[in-house]
Amino acid sequence: MKIKKNIAVSETGFVFDPTTGDSYSLNPIGAEIMTLMKEGKELPDIQKFVLDKYDVDKATFEKSYLDFMNMIRQFHLTEE
Amino acid sequence: MATKKLPFERPLIKKLNVGIPNKFGLKTEYDPITHIDGVAIKDLINQFGSPFYVISEKTIRETYREAKRAFTTRYPKVQFAWSYKTNYLNAVCNVFHQEGSWAEVVSGFEYDKAIANRVQGQHIIFNGPDKTEADIRKAIVNGSLIHIDHFDELYTIIELSEQMEQKPKVSIRVNMDTGIYPIWSRFGFNYENGEAWEALNRIMLSKKLELMGLHAHIGTYIMVPWAYGHAAAKLADLAVGIQKKFNHHIKYIDTGGGFASKNTLKGAFIPGSDTCPTFDAYAEAITSAIINSGIHPEHMPILILETGRALIDDSGSLIGSVIAIKRLAEGKRAMVVDIGVNLLFTSFWYEHKITPAQPFTHYTEDTVIYGPLCMNIDVIRDNISFPLLNKGDHFVISRIGAYNMTQWMQFITLRPNIVMIDMDGKPHIIRKGETNDSVTSQEVVPDYLKKITV
Amino acid sequence: MKKKKITVAVSGLNNTDNPGPGIPVIRGIRESKEFDVRIIGLAYENLEPGIYLHDIVDKTYQIPYPSAGTDPLIQRIEYIHSVEKIDVIIPNFDAELYSFMRSSDVLKEMKIHTFLPTMEQFEERHKSNLPAFGKKYGITVPFSRPIFGENEIFGLTADFTYPLLVKGKYYDAYVAYNPEQVRMYFNKIASKWGLPIIIQEFIHGTEVNVIALGDGKGNTIGAVPMRKQYITDKGKAWGGITLDDENMLELTRKIIGQTKWRGGMEFELIKTISNDLFLIEINPRIPAWVYLAVGAGQNLPEALIKLALGMEVKPYESYQVGKLFIRFSMDMIVELEEFEKLSTFGEL
Numbered sequence: 001m002k003i004k005k006n007i008a009v010s011e012t013g014f015v016f017d018p019t020t021g022d023s024y025s026l027n028p029i030g031a032e033i034m035t036l037m038k039e040g041k042e043l044p045d046i047q048k049f050v051l052d053k054y055d056v057d058k059a060t061f062e063k064s065y066l067d068f069m070n071m072i073r074q075f076h077l078t079e080e
Numbered sequence: 081m082a083t084k085k086l087p088f089e090r091p092l093i094k095k096l097n098v099g100i101p102n103k104f105g106l107k108t109e110y111d112p113i114t115h116i117d118g119v120a121i122k123d124l125i126n127q128f129g130s131p132f133y134v135i136s137e138k139t140i141r142e143t144y145r146e147a148k149r150a151f152t153t154r155y156p157k158v159q160f161a162w163s164y165k166t167n168y169l170n171a172v173c174n175v176f177h178q179e180g181s182w183a184e185v186v187s188g189f190e191y192d193k194a195i196a197n198r199v200q201g202q203h204i205i206f207n208g209p210d211k212t213e214a215d216i217r218k219a220i221v222n223g224s225l226i227h228i229d230h231f232d233e234l235y236t237i238i239e240l241s242e243q244m245e246q247k248p249k250v251s252i253r254v255n256m257d258t259g260i261y262p263i264w265s266r267f268g269f270n271y272e273n274g275e276a277w278e279a280l281n282r283i284m285l286s287k288k289l290e291l292m293g294l295h296a297h298i299g300t301y302i303m304v305p306w307a308y309g310h311a312a313a314k315l316a317d318l319a320v321g322i323q324k325k326f327n328h329h330i331k332y333i334d335t336g337g338g339f340a341s342k343n344t345l346k347g348a349f350i351p352g353s354d355t356c357p358t359f360d361a362y363a364e365a366i367t368s369a370i371i372n373s374g375i376h377p378e379h380m381p382i383l384i385l386e387t388g389r390a391l392i393d394d395s396g397s398l399i400g401s402v403i404a405i406k407r408l409a410e411g412k413r414a415m416v417v418d419i420g421v422n423l424l425f426t427s428f429w430y431e432h433k434i435t436p437a438q439p440f441t442h443y444t445e446d447t448v449i450y451g452p453l454c455m456n457i458d459v460i461r462d463n464i465s466f467p468l469l470n471k472g473d474h475f476v477i478s479r480i481g482a483y484n485m486t487q488w489m490q491f492i493t494l495r496p497n498i499v500m501i502d503m504d505g506k507p508h509i510i511r512k513g514e515t516n517d518s519v520t521s522q523e524v525v526p527d528y529l530k531k532i533t534v
Numbered sequence: 535m536k537k538k539k540i541t542v543a544v545s546g547l548n549n550t551d552n553p554g555p556g557i558p559v560i561r562g563i564r565e566s567k568e569f570d571v572r573i574i575g576l577a578y579e580n581l582e583p584g585i586y587l588h589d590i591v592d593k594t595y596q597i598p599y600p601s602a603g604t605d606p607l608i609q610r611i612e613y614i615h616s617v618e619k620i621d622v623i624i625p626n627f628d629a630e631l632y633s634f635m636r637s638s639d640v641l642k643e644m645k646i647h648t649f650l651p652t653m654e655q656f657e658e659r660h661k662s663n664l665p666a667f668g669k670k671y672g673i674t675v676p677f678s679r680p681i682f683g684e685n686e687i688f689g690l691t692a693d694f695t696y697p698l699l700v701k702g703k704y705y706d707a708y709v710a711y712n713p714e715q716v717r718m719y720f721n722k723i724a725s726k727w728g729l730p731i732i733i734q735e736f737i738h739g740t741e742v743n744v745i746a747l748g749d750g751k752g753n754t755i756g757a758v759p760m761r762k763q764y765i766t767d768k769g770k771a772w773g774g775i776t777l778d779d780e781n782m783l784e785l786t787r788k789i790i791g792q793t794k795w796r797g798g799m800e801f802e803l804i805k806t807i808s809n810d811l812f813l814i815e816i817n818p819r820i821p822a823w824v825y826l827a828v829g830a831g832q833n834l835p836e837a838l839i840k841l842a843l844g845m846e847v848k849p850y851e852s853y854q855v856g857k858l859f860i861r862f863s864m865d866m867i868v869e870l871e872e873f874e875k876l877s878t879f880g881e882l
Contacts, residue, residue, distance in 0.1 A: 012878040015093070016870060023096040025877060027443040027468075030091035056088035060470060064090040067407055071093050074411055096580070096877050110606070261682050261730075349704070349728045350632055351603035 001037070001069060002079045009034045017077060024075065029054070030068065090405075090468045092443055113397075113435045113476040118505040121399060121437045125474060127507070131400040131419045133498040135481060135510070137175055139395035141503070144179045147391060150359035155367040157382040161205050163337050164190040166388030166482045167396075171500050171510035173197050176391075184337075184386045188215040195222070205334070205386070207253065207295070209233075209267065216240060220248045227251045227295045227334070229268055234279060241288035251293040251334065252279045254318065258298050258310040267297065271314050280318070284326045291328060293381065294318055297336025301345065301389070305357050308335055309365035316373030319381060334384035335366055341393035343430040343479050352430075359390070389482040396481025398424060399437065402473045403452060413445045415469065420451020420458045423495070424480060425487040427460045434460070437474035440467035453492060485511075490519060537570035541618055542839060543646075545576040546626025546822075547584025547591065551863070552768045555626040557584050558825035560591065562835035565828065569839065574618050576625075580876050586868045593618070596880040600630045607633050608640055615644055622647045622842045624835070626819055628704045631656065649750075649842035651797050651818050658793075659816040661701055661732045668813065671792050673785070675813050676737045676804070680730035687716050690733060699734040702727040707769070709736065734814070739806040742777065745820065745827050746786050747834045748795030749841055756834045756850040757786045758827040763858070771823055771861075776830045778855040785811055798824075798838055826859040 003009075006018050013026035015034070026034060029050070036046050043065070050061055072078055114121055117136050124134065144160070151158040161184035162176035168190060173183070174197060183194035186208030194204050201222025206215070209229040213236060219226050220240060228234050228250055237248050253268030254276045269276040283289050294315045298307055315333045322328050339362055344352040370383065400419040408414050421427055434449065447466040451458035460477075469475065488495060494514040499507045542563060546554030556575070563571050575594035577585050585594040595614045598606040614620065623646055625634045634641075635650050642648075650656075658667055661678070668675035679693065690698070690713070700719040701707040704727050708719040720731050746757040759782040762771040786801060798820035804812040820834065827834050830853040840847045876882040 010874065010878075012874070014874040014878050016874070023873070023877065025094050025096055027089060027092040027441070029089055030093050033091050034093075050088075053086055054088040055085035060088070063405075064470075067405075068091040068093065070407060071411070075093065075095065261680075347724070347728050349601055349629065351601065353605070354603050354633065354636060 001073070002040070003034060003037045003072070003077055004079050007038075007077055009038055015077070017075075020076070022075070024077075033065070033068065034072075087439070088470075089441055089443065090470065092445060092468060094445065110435065112439055113437055113478070116397060116476075117501045119501055119507060121474060121476065124499065124507060125399065125401075128497045128499055128509070129513070130474065131398060131423065132496045132513075133423075133480075133485065134397045134399060134507075135169075135172060135498065135500045136395045136397075137500055137502050140172070140175050140392065140481075141179060143391050143394060144176065144181070147359045147385075147387060148179075150363040151367065151383065151385065154363050155370070155383050156380060159332070159382050159384045160391075161203075161334075161384055161386050162391075163386050163388030164193060165486055166337075167392050167485050168193055169485055169498060169510055170197055171508075172392065182384075186210075188212060188218075191215060191219065191224075202249075205384070207297075207386075213240070216248075217244070220244055220246050223249060225249050225251060225292055227253050228279065228283075229253055231279065231282075234282060238282075238286050238288065241286070247288065247290050249290050249292045250283060251291070251295050251330075251332075252276060252283070253295045253297065254315060256296065256298070256311060256314050258307040258314075260299060260302065260304060260307045262299070264297070264299050268295070271318070276318060277321070280322060284322070284328065291322070291330060293330050293332035293334055293384070295334040295336060295384075297386070298338060300338050301340045302338045303340050303355060303357060305361040305365035307365075308362055309369040311335060312366045312369035313373060316370050316375055320374040323376075323379070329379045330381055332382040332384050333370060334386065337386040337388045337390075339387050339390035341389045341479060341482065343393060343426070343432065346429055346431055348431075392481040393479045394481065396479070396484065398477040398480050398484070400475060400477065402469050402471050402475070404471060405469070408448070413447045413466075414450060415447050415466070416450045416452060417460065417475070418452050419460065419477065420453040420455075421460070422451070422453060422458075422489040422491050422493065423484065424451070424460060424477065425484055425489070426480060426482070431461060431464075432480065433478045434464065434466070435476050435478065436467055436469060437476050440469070443468060455491075490514075494519070537566075538568060539570045539572075540621040540839070540843075541572045541574060543574040543576055543614070543618070543620045543623045544591075544626065545578075545597070545624070545630060547575050547577050547582040547587075547594065548579065549583045549587075551766060552770055553822040553861075554582075555820045555822040555824055557587070557590060558822060558828075559624055559626060559820055559835045560584075561825055562828040562833050563839065564590070565833065566836040566839075569836065572618075574614065574620060576614075576623075577876075580873065583866070585876060585882055586866060586872060594876070594882050596876070600627075600633050604633045604637050608637055611637075611641070611646070612644065615646060620646050622649075622839050624648075624820075624838065624842075625650070628817065628819065631818055647842040647844075649797050649838050651795060651799075655793055655795055656818050659818060661703065661734075661815060662730055664732075664734075664813070664815075667816075671789060673789065673813050674810065676735040678732055678734035680732050681720075682730050684717055684720060687713050687720065690716065694733060694735060697736045699732075699736055701732040701734060703730065703732070737804040737806065737812045737814070739804040739812070741814075742779070742782060742803050742805050742811075743771075743774075743821070743823075744782050744786050744801040744803070745798070745824055745834065746790060746795075746801070747798050747837055747841075748790040748793075749847065750794055750796030752791045752794045753849060754787045754790045755837050755841070755847055756827065756832040756853075757783055758830055758832055758834075758853045759783065759786075760823065760826060771859075773858065773860045774823055774826060775859075776826065776853060776855050776857045781809070781811060785813070789813075789816075798834060823859060826857065827853065829859065830854045830857040 013031040015024040161182040164185045182203040183199045184205040185191045201224045204224040207227045255268045256271035269279045296311045340356045342353040342356045404416040406414040444465045449460040497513040498511040500510045544556045546556030548554040549557040575591035576597045662680040697711045702723040706723045710716045744759045747755040759777040760774045762774045764773040800817040800821035802815040832850040
């Protein structure tokens with residue numbers, strides 16, 4: 001899944017969608033994941049990054065990642 | 081050993097709704113509740129499982145003493161009577177009795193409980209509309225204070241007084257307009273329409289009953305102390321009238337219960353912790369109304385208080401765990417927990433304070449918190465801005481000491497352990513978690529239904 | 535004379551078509567000849583225009599909603615105070631007054647001054663208590679009573695004739711012509727501001743207003759009567775004119791004298807054809823049209839700050855009659871970075 005090209009993710013976790021005019025806020029880990037996605041990274045890379053950095057098991061990460069992806073999709077921030 | 085990793089939080093994206101302030105960036109964090117009276121919640125969960133109720137003996141005693149101080153510094157003769165219906169676990173009742181509280185009961189079941197707790201008969205106040213003849217007989221023999229609710233009861237007592245040796249000790253419950261809504265006119269005799277006087281005349285003229293006092297209980301969760309002032313003034317007015325007409329001095333005025341607690345009622349704009357009047361405010365309204373009344377200073381009646389909720393709510397907590405985190409079809413976050421309306425009856429009218437029991441960040445999501453029951457109305461909070469918990473995380477629901485351990489439901493599951501933490505920080509089970517047997521032992525299956533072939 | 539440097543925190547920066555009093559209060563303060571003021575804005579929502587008006591507000595912080603309770607509010611103020619050293623806070627929303635009044639002692643310990651009504655003054659002038667208030671102070675008020683449930687609506691005709699007014703505890707008032715409309719407004723207001731809902735007799739006449747400031751000892755420090763000349767569809771004044779009306783001033787002095795009102799306030803009155811005045815509401819804070827009073831010669835925001843700081847304040851004796859205010863709206867251009875900064879850090 002790819003984040004739309006014109007969407008910028010700031011270091012502070014602020015996201016602006018110039019197509020719709022909507023703004024979003026991310027928590028720090030959300031901002032990290034979205035930045036990795038902007039760099040074109042896919043699930044395996046992202047998973048490795050998160051599991052290396054944070055104290056979390058694979059299942060918990062996977063559940064929360066899927067939920068996060070659903071929200072991003074629901075907000076139409078991805079390229080179809 | 082692995083290198084030290086950072087604590088994980090679910091990734092979160094939240095739309096910034098223009099106009100509605102978001103909680104991001106607002107550094108107004110609150111802290112997790114990790115301990116209760118110095119005991120780690122983790123240890124308690126290991127020992128007692130999840131969910132369970134915790135009662136702080138320290139908080140009960142401190143709250144009681146605070147309330148007592150508020151009244152005794154303003155009025156010479158004050159007596160508290162513990163409202164059994166609010167929480168009738170024997171350990172809880174006995175903490176109050178140790179502090180000097182009498183018992184206030186509203187059914188034969190509660191009456192027997194008080195007797196079993198070894199409260200002296202003359203220190204039991206018997207309220208409520210449903211006292212059986214057997215109950216009344218017992219109360220008369222024990223010299224308990226019977227607060228008459230209606231004429232049918234009054235006539236039963238008069239009848240009994242003619243058969244029995246002991247003189248029944250009675251009071252009447254009076255309902256009245258104290259300037260608040262709703263008026264609880266279903267209990268007792270009305271002040272404004274003269275019904276209370278009719279009852280008093282009947283009692284005094286029978287000569288077989290001893291009129292001890294006057295009782296009112298104006299409502300529940302009353303946020304305006306002045307309403308109690310009005311009630312006390314009207315009771316005092318009746319007392320003066322009784323003295324004039326019958327030359328009889330009543331022994332006490334009982335202003336009942338109904339003080340608010342710091343819980344926030346649903347639909348309230350400002351939280352209960354900010355709006356709940358202090359004991360001092362209630363005490364000031366009640367005591368000054370009696371002191372300023374026409375009652376002669378030499379015959380000042382004892383002031384009895386049946387405060388329940390305000391004395392016990394803060395001491396109780398429910399500890400629970402997250403069963404599941406869900407995303408509802410409409411995009412809303414839902415959290416399923418192991419505490420439902422079966423254990424938290426008060427969630428029907430309060431927005432209970434729920435706090436994680438482990439560290440969390442200031443990132444939150446608008447969340448609906450569901451209980452574990454297969455029942456659509458099992459909702460603990462329908463919209464709370466809540467930190468990002470995971471399955472298995474623990475939380476504390478505060479201020480649940482009143483009514484939840486008496487109005488609970490057994491529905492499809494069992495009631496859990498109730499633990500009291502004593503003054504030295506030692507936990508004691510004061511009610512064991514139920515087993516299947518606790519529920520089924522009362523069942524009887526007819527022989528012809530015992531054979532099944534499924 | 536060298537101006538005294540002070541820092542004043544002000545809320546109500548929502549200068550919209552239903553404006554909060556923050557911006558006009560600040561404009562009054564900024565015109566003070568005695569104070570050199572740094573203004574700290576306190577905002578609830580991220581599009582309150584005042585946040586982005588940098589020549590009016592020096593720095594803005596978001597604060598938690600009053601519904602979060604006093605503790606989070608005080609924590610937030612403590613943080614802001616640690617950075618800004620606030621001398622005076624002027625809260626401008628009805629809904630937040632309760633929290634600030636409750637916290638005034640805590641704020642005082644932090645050396646932050648306020649000049650707010652007492653809890654008793656605040657409570658007794660509540661819309662739901664207006665009949666008792668009128669009786670106590672000998673002031674004519676329209677008949678009203680609170681209702682707590684929809685089931686009381688059909689019984690209203692015992693006490694009222696239609697049309698009648700349906701009002702919320704803090705804000706909102708609607709004219710209803712039948713029970714169906716009462717029900718609609720009841721639900722609309724109750725969902726926003728809670729119960730009770732106040733039902734009030736509809737008095738025919740002209741609405742007139744007085745802005746006033748009481749010193750807490752019974753003295754009226756300033757008072758300016760005004761008539762709204764143009765009212766928006768939200769019922770807000772879009773233009774108004776100062777009046778010469780001794781009756782209105784007399785009534786103001788009578789109420790402030792008896793209640794010993796402390797702080798800013800606004801009276802909403804109905805003047806009937808026979809020139810009788812009905813008090814319909816007391817707002818326990820400075821109204822949004824305060825700048826008209828400043829323009830007419832009474833800088834009430836400045837006087838309020840002096841009272842808060844414990845300074846001697848001489849009452850204003852006069853004001854210019856026939857001064858008008860006309861509101862206008864203007865679009866300002868805001869960079870996304872500013873919105874981002876406020877949304878992410880809660881300050882700008």
